[in-house]
Amino acid sequence: MSSSITAVPAEAVRSARWRRATEEPVWLKRSLIGLALAFLGLFLVLPLLVVLYSAFSQGLHAWAMAVTEPDALAAIRLTLLVVAIAVPANLVFGVATAWAVAKFEFRGKSVLISIIDMPFAISPVVVGLIFVVMFGSQGWLGPWLSAHDLKVLYAVPGIVIVVVFGTLPFIARELIPLMQQQGKEEEEASLTLGASGWKTFWYVTLPNIKWGLIYGVILCNARAMGEFGAVAVVSGRIRGETNTLPLHIEVLYNEYQFTAAFAVSSLLTGLALITIVIKSLVEWHDERRARRAAH
Amino acid sequence: MSIEIDHVNKRFGDFTAIDNVSLTFNDGELTALLGPSGSGKTTLLRVIAGLEQPDNGRIRFHGEDATDLHVSKRSVGFVFQHYALFKHMSVFENVAYGLRVKPRGQRPDKAVIRDKVMTLLSLVQLDWTAHRYPHQLSGGQRQRIALARALAVEPKVLLLDEPFGALDAKVRAELRRWLRRLHDDIHVTSVFVTHDQEEALEVSDRVVVMNQGRVEQDGAPERIYDYPANPFVYRFLGNVNLFHARIHNGVARIGDVALEAPEFAGYRDAPGEAYVRPHDIEVFADRHHSGALHARIELVSRVGPTVRLELRTDESAHVVHAELSRHRFQELGLVQGGEAWIRPAHSRVFLPDTELAAG
Numbered sequence: 001m002s003s004s005i006t007a008v009p010a011e012a013v014r015s016a017r018w019r020r021a022t023e024e025p026v027w028l029k030r031s032l033i034g035l036a037l038a039f040l041g042l043f044l045v046l047p048l049l050v051v052l053y054s055a056f057s058q059g060l061h062a063w064a065m066a067v068t069e070p071d072a073l074a075a076i077r078l079t080l081l082v083v084a085i086a087v088p089a090n091l092v093f094g095v096a097t098a099w100a101v102a103k104f105e106f107r108g109k110s111v112l113i114s115i116i117d118m119p120f121a122i123s124p125v126v127v128g129l130i131f132v133v134m135f136g137s138q139g140w141l142g143p144w145l146s147a148h149d150l151k152v153l154y155a156v157p158g159i160v161i162v163v164v165f166g167t168l169p170f171i172a173r174e175l176i177p178l179m180q181q182q183g184k185e186e187e188e189a190s191l192t193l194g195a196s197g198w199k200t201f202w203y204v205t206l207p208n209i210k211w212g213l214i215y216g217v218i219l220c221n222a223r224a225m226g227e228f229g230a231v232a233v234v235s236g237r238i239r240g241e242t243n244t245l246p247l248h249i250e251v252l253y254n255e256y257q258f259t260a261a262f263a264v265s266s267l268l269t270g271l272a273l274i275t276i277v278i279k280s281l282v283e284w285h286d287e288r289r290a291r292r293a294a295h
Numbered sequence: 296m297s298i299e300i301d302h303v304n305k306r307f308g309d310f311t312a313i314d315n316v317s318l319t320f321n322d323g324e325l326t327a328l329l330g331p332s333g334s335g336k337t338t339l340l341r342v343i344a345g346l347e348q349p350d351n352g353r354i355r356f357h358g359e360d361a362t363d364l365h366v367s368k369r370s371v372g373f374v375f376q377h378y379a380l381f382k383h384m385s386v387f388e389n390v391a392y393g394l395r396v397k398p399r400g401q402r403p404d405k406a407v408i409r410d411k412v413m414t415l416l417s418l419v420q421l422d423w424t425a426h427r428y429p430h431q432l433s434g435g436q437r438q439r440i441a442l443a444r445a446l447a448v449e450p451k452v453l454l455l456d457e458p459f460g461a462l463d464a465k466v467r468a469e470l471r472r473w474l475r476r477l478h479d480d481i482h483v484t485s486v487f488v489t490h491d492q493e494e495a496l497e498v499s500d501r502v503v504v505m506n507q508g509r510v511e512q513d514g515a516p517e518r519i520y521d522y523p524a525n526p527f528v529y530r531f532l533g534n535v536n537l538f539h540a541r542i543h544n545g546v547a548r549i550g551d552v553a554l555e556a557p558e559f560a561g562y563r564d565a566p567g568e569a570y571v572r573p574h575d576i577e578v579f580a581d582r583h584h585s586g587a588l589h590a591r592i593e594l595v596s597r598v599g600p601t602v603r604l605e606l607r608t609d610e611s612a613h614v615v616h617a618e619l620s621r622h623r624f625q626e627l628g629l630v631q632g633g634e635a636w637i638r639p640a641h642s643r644v645f646l647p648d649t650e651l652a653a654g
């Protein structure tokens with residue numbers, strides 16, 4: 001017994017020394033933090049302020065005129081429509097994929113996991129071009145579509161498709177590790193207690209993935225609103241018709257309507273800020289829950 | 296309700312987890328499923344519950360085929376090794392779950408559910424935890440909540456996968472006696488998995504010993520312990536000494552010691568293996584009249600009321616373990632490093648490396 005009593009202080013002394021040995025000098029710590037803050041200030045905060053300053057530089061009235069002008073309203077409507085379709089589509093795909101990957105064994109699972117990331121790896125412009133090749137009048141499906149009087153390219157369906165494609169990985173990526181880590185014991189317990197598959201999903205699976213799901217939706221939402229490259233290719237940029245907010249801003253900018261461009265930008269920026277706030281809240285909640293669960 | 300397992304096979308890829316198992320669990324019996332890690336105990340339990348589909352063979356509940364019945368329709372209570380409580384629900388909600396998810400027509404009303412849950416919680420002596428969450432409970436408490444949750448739907452069969460596996464020795468011993476009493480009260484056909492032989496022998500009506508997906512032996516605990524069907528079961532149920540013997544005309548000889556082995560009456564000078572439990576080794580301080588083996592005492596260790604000896608006989612290369620009471624030990628006046636004579640009082644003889652279903 002006595003050996004363990006003397007071992008405690010020895011251990012403590014050793015770890016204290018190690019801690020000192022692994023700690024960096026104060027000047028290094030300060031300059032690293034300073035560098036990070038300066039970087040953030042220069043590349044994030046400053047541009048944000050510029051956007052807001054320029055948006056309101058001609059006064060509140062000019063800002064209001066710019067965002068309520070018919071083309072701007074059309075762009076806002078279109079953007080919201082795209083988000084309203086893309087996010088739920090993503091939700092269904094994400095949950096289904098994560099469920100399949102985490103709870104079942106099947107052939108080609110690892111292939112599925114790696115191709116989920118593809119939309120992130122490919123440049124948005126290329127994504128747009130892929131769909132032009134598929135749906136364009138010279139493309140694979142073009143003749144069939146025009147024969148049935150369906151318009152995909154240079155219309156809302158095309159925009160929705162590229163946005164859905166571009167945002168596909170968000171929710172699945174968020175849920176797969178979460179669901180894998182949770183395993184399927186709780187679901188199995190629910191089934192043995194007589195619950196149907198649907199009730200099990202609703203009362204057991206969903207509450208367990210709720211916060212991951214919300215987080216995924218927020219990220220997906222942000223990306224769906226801001227998507228530019230692919231939309232620019234497939235939308236045909238028809239003013240007041242197929243321009244989403246980012247495209248509308250570019251049009252205004254190219255026409256030297258700087259104040260209007262920044263005014264509309266401030267809308268997107270505002271939405272982004274709200275998203276970040278919600279995201280932080282979710283993260284904070286998540287962390288608290290994880291800490292609680294760890295006890 | 297009885298459970299009948301009829302020639303069930305289960306493979307994972309080319310690995311056979313359950314190898315042609317046939318078993319019947321009688322109505323109201325508490326059976327222990329015992330076996331080393333990886334022997335297929337959990338898999339068998341999952342097949343019974345419907346969480347795993349057998350490759351072939353049938354499962355019958357009370358004579359009725361249940362092989363293709365969905366898990367949720369089987370009325371089995373399953374207590375998982377790691378509890379599997381619903382993390383986001385309070386203890387009350389966990390236990391009430393099975394009642395609340397019933398289809399509207401069969402669902403009891405709120406007050407009935409409340410009464411039932413509270414009754415169950417007092418049955419497992421945890422009514423004061425109703426508003427807590429699973430993470431605020433100890434392992435043993437979670438285990439009992441998991442049991443209460445399984446009992447809430449009045450299952451016809453209760454399956455427990457290493458119910459006390461994750462707990463310390465003292466809590467385990469308490470909980471298994473408690474389980475025994477509970478079983479005596481409610482009398483639901485129960486099967487519990489364990490790899491602790493003491494646990495199996497202490498609380499069950501019946502023990503099934505499994506190894507590599509097969510049933511090695513099946514019977515009452517005393518019978519399994521006293522008459523193991525084969526060397527595997529012998530080794531698995533507690534410590535055992537192995538002596539090399541020669542079998543001749545129904546007698547197995549180890550040096551000067553002659554052991555009756557009537558089942559080998561027809562054998563002449565065949566090699567055999569005699570299995571003897573440590574407490575079945577008689578120890579003497581001087582040469583015994585009816586033949587004993589001379590040995591040297593290499594180690595003496597006192598464990599509570601018993602004394603364990605490690606002895607080495609003249610001819611044997613490996614150590615013989617013997618166990619005797621402290622009282623007897625003092626009476627004999629044995630000392631570490633001293634001499635002793637030993638004789639197996641009760642033994643079982645097997646032919647080396649053959650399976651022998653002798654009783």
Ligand SMILES: Nc1ncnc2c1ncn2[C@@H]1O[C@H](COP(=O)(O)OP(=O)(O)OP(=O)(O)O)[C@@H](O)[C@H]1O
Pocket residue numbers: 307310311312330331332333334335336337338339490
């Ligand atoms: N889903 C699965 N996929 C592949 N192999 C499996 C699967 N489930 C079980 N096995 C294998 O089947 C064998 C039996 O497993 P099982 O879980 O039934 O053992 P066990 O007797 O419960 O062991 P333990 O005492 O360690 O819990 C093991 O070798 C295991 O690796």
Ligand SMILES: [Mg+2]
Pocket residue numbers: 336337338456
């Ligand atoms: Mg197991």
